[in-house]
Amino acid sequence: xxxxxxxxxxxxxxxxxxxxxxxxxxxxxxxxxxxxxxxxxxxxxxxxxxxxxxxxxxxxxxxxxxxxxxxxxxxxxxxxxxxxxxxxxxxxxxxxxxxxxxxxxxxxxxxxxxxxxxxxxxxxxxxxxxxxxxxxxxxxxxxxxxxxxxxxxxxxxxxxxxxxxxxxxxxxxxxxxxxxxxxxxxxxxxxxxxxxxxxxxxxxxxxxxxxxxxxxxxxxxxxxxxxxxxxxxxxxxxxxxxxxxxxxxxxxxxxxxxxxxxxxxxxxxxxxxxxxxxxxxxxxxxxxxxxxxxxxxxxxxx
Amino acid sequence: xxxxxxxxxxxxxxxxxxxxxxxxxxxxxxxxxxxxxxxxxxxxxxxxxxxxxxxxxxxxxxxxxxxxxxxxxxxxxxxxxxxxxxxxxxxxxxxxxxxxxxxxxxxxxxxxxxxxxxxxxxxxxxxxxxxxxxxxxxxxxxxxxxxxxxxxxxxxxxxxxxxxxxxxxxxxxxxxxxxxxxxxxxxxxxxxxxxxxxxxxxxxxxxxxxxxxxxxxxxxxxxxxxxxxxxxxxxxxxxxxxxxxxxxxxxxxxxxxxxxxxx
Numbered sequence: 001x002x003x004x005x006x007x008x009x010x011x012x013x014x015x016x017x018x019x020x021x022x023x024x025x026x027x028x029x030x031x032x033x034x035x036x037x038x039x040x041x042x043x044x045x046x047x048x049x050x051x052x053x054x055x056x057x058x059x060x061x062x063x064x065x066x067x068x069x070x071x072x073x074x075x076x077x078x079x080x081x082x083x084x085x086x087x088x089x090x091x092x093x094x095x096x097x098x099x100x101x102x103x104x105x106x107x108x109x110x111x112x113x114x115x116x117x118x119x120x121x122x123x124x125x126x127x128x129x130x131x132x133x134x135x136x137x138x139x140x141x142x143x144x145x146x147x148x149x150x151x152x153x154x155x156x157x158x159x160x161x162x163x164x165x166x167x168x169x170x171x172x173x174x175x176x177x178x179x180x181x182x183x184x185x186x187x188x189x190x191x192x193x194x195x196x197x198x199x200x201x202x203x204x205x206x207x208x209x210x211x212x213x214x215x216x217x218x219x220x221x222x223x224x225x226x227x228x229x230x231x232x233x234x235x236x237x238x239x240x241x242x243x244x245x246x247x248x249x250x251x252x253x254x255x256x257x258x259x260x261x262x263x264x265x266x267x268x269x270x271x272x273x274x275x276x277x278x279x280x281x282x283x284x285x286x287x288x289x290x291x292x293x294x295x296x297x298x299x300x301x302x
Numbered sequence: 303x304x305x306x307x308x309x310x311x312x313x314x315x316x317x318x319x320x321x322x323x324x325x326x327x328x329x330x331x332x333x334x335x336x337x338x339x340x341x342x343x344x345x346x347x348x349x350x351x352x353x354x355x356x357x358x359x360x361x362x363x364x365x366x367x368x369x370x371x372x373x374x375x376x377x378x379x380x381x382x383x384x385x386x387x388x389x390x391x392x393x394x395x396x397x398x399x400x401x402x403x404x405x406x407x408x409x410x411x412x413x414x415x416x417x418x419x420x421x422x423x424x425x426x427x428x429x430x431x432x433x434x435x436x437x438x439x440x441x442x443x444x445x446x447x448x449x450x451x452x453x454x455x456x457x458x459x460x461x462x463x464x465x466x467x468x469x470x471x472x473x474x475x476x477x478x479x480x481x482x483x484x485x486x487x488x489x490x491x492x493x494x495x496x497x498x499x500x501x502x503x504x505x506x507x508x509x510x511x512x513x514x515x516x517x518x519x520x521x522x523x524x525x526x527x528x529x530x531x532x533x534x535x536x537x538x539x540x541x542x543x544x545x546x547x548x549x550x551x552x553x554x555x556x557x558x559x560x561x562x563x564x565x
Contacts, residue, residue, distance in 0.1 A: 094375060095375050096375070177410075179406065179408070179410045180410065180412060180413075182370065182373070182406070182410075183406070183410045183412060183471075184412070184422075185370065185373065185399060186368065186370060186399055186403070186404040186406075186475075187399065187400070187403075187422055187423035187426065187474065187475070187478065188396040188397065188399045188400035188423050188426055188427060188478065189396065189423075189426050190396055190426075193426050197422070197426070198412060201413075202413065
């Protein structure tokens with residue numbers, strides 16, 4: 001009996017270790033493949049110039065800039081919205097409130113909606129409904145906001161990543177001992193003062209972790225932006241909120257499916273994917289650095 | 303405690319200012335009555351201790367006095383609660399809680415420095431980062447913590463020992479100069495020396511404010527307070543001076559509890 005259990009145990013351990021190795025190997029193959037094929041094409045010219053010759057030459061700067069701008073705008077939109085939702089649910093709403101239950105259910109469902117549906121929603125809601133409405137009300141029907149634009153793409157992405165921020169923030173709020181809140185109240189804090197002085201400084205790390213996860217998720221998504229603002233080819237950079245823009249993920253998609261010359265596009269494709277991964281990593285890294293800074297400033301005493 | 307405390311007990315109570323009083327205080331939660339009509343008062347110049355087995359409603363009673371009880375959902379409080387003759391519901395809640403300070407059973411330093419802990423309530427009240435050096439020193443001295451803390455004000459409060467943390471919490475409450483001080487088993491996790499310091503601090507403090515001390519330790523009630531109230535299953539069984547209550551209690555249940563026969 002003991003012998004048998006030992007064999008099963010040993011097998012199980014080997015199986016678990018193998019599973020880990022498979023994951024590491026897959027990551028190594030993907031990254032290695034991209035590095036080997038893409039590194040050769042990366043040059044200053046590639047990073048700093050617009051695509052040329054039907055995407056078989058030139059660089060990808062407009063896509064780098066567009067992705068960066070998209071993610072920054074998305075973060076500006078999603079953090080306040082997600083954090084406010086979580087704070088309302090956890091700090092303001094009465095416990096066991098039906099409304100909170102409903103909101104939580106909605107958020108869980110939102111997290112399960114496929115990205116392409118968000119894209120269609122953005123097209124239908126932001127562009128057709130909000131954008132058109134704005135045009136009709138403020139621009140006399142002239143086409144200004146009622147078309148794909150970076151603002152609509154970033155708002156669509158913000159909706160997609162909002163569940164991440166809400167869940168991370170709620171997790172952070174839940175981790176704060178109830179006793180801190182009671183102490184703050186007992187010293188004469190109003191609810192707002194309690195939230196501002198005790199809850200937020202403690203939760204800021206978790207909130208920013210949510211932001212980081214949202215950035216990682218948002219910077220790699222193609223489907224939500226392809227109908228809402230990403231351009232097929234656009235050498236000009238977006239300077240206004242209603243401009244279209246190039247996006248790295250979408251650019252990869254376009255080059256893979258629409259290229260006139262597959263062989264000529266291949267090295268560019270690899271290099272673009274490499275840049276996309278690096279940019280995601282960079283955005284992530286800067287968000288982590290910002291979090292470390294804010295933690296240092298706000299969290300005395302640890 | 304000695305002579306000074308004894309002389310206070312013999313002083314006629316009608317001459318003392320009543321700082322906090324409840325009349326027929328009842329607390330309901332769905333399906334149960336936690337407090338069944340408590341009428342009790344604590345006067346400036348005395349320490350009123352509350353004893354009783356777990357579930358007697360001691361903590362709930364305390365939490366009613368500074369309106370902390372209503373933070374829990376489904377808790378219904380009825381009856382009169384007066385601080386200095388005025389209903390606590392006529393006060394602004396934040397102001398009330400500054401005037402009726404509370405120390406919890408576990409030391410809960412906020413995750414900031416010692417100084418920031420001490421000035422937390424003051425900063426909330428004034429909205430500024432002004433200089434509170436005098437009030438901080440006074441509060442620390444009153445909590446017998448000044449000598450240990452004067453050079454450690456900018457240290458994280460978490461670095462202090464348990465006993466120091468609890469005295470810091472006491473000082474933090476005192477910095478607001480309350481009229482009434484509520485203590486919920488403040489020494490439950492402390493060693494005898496820290497407990498002694500807190501009791502000593504309370505003895506000095508009662509000159510200026512009314513103190514209500516909930517304790518699970520019958521000996522502490524006999525040692526550190528002037529009057530003791532015995533709670534059982536949400537009822538006030540009896541309240542009397544400690545000499546009376548601990549020697550010749552009126553109710554047999556009281557004598558059973560203080561002699562350790564149940565609870």
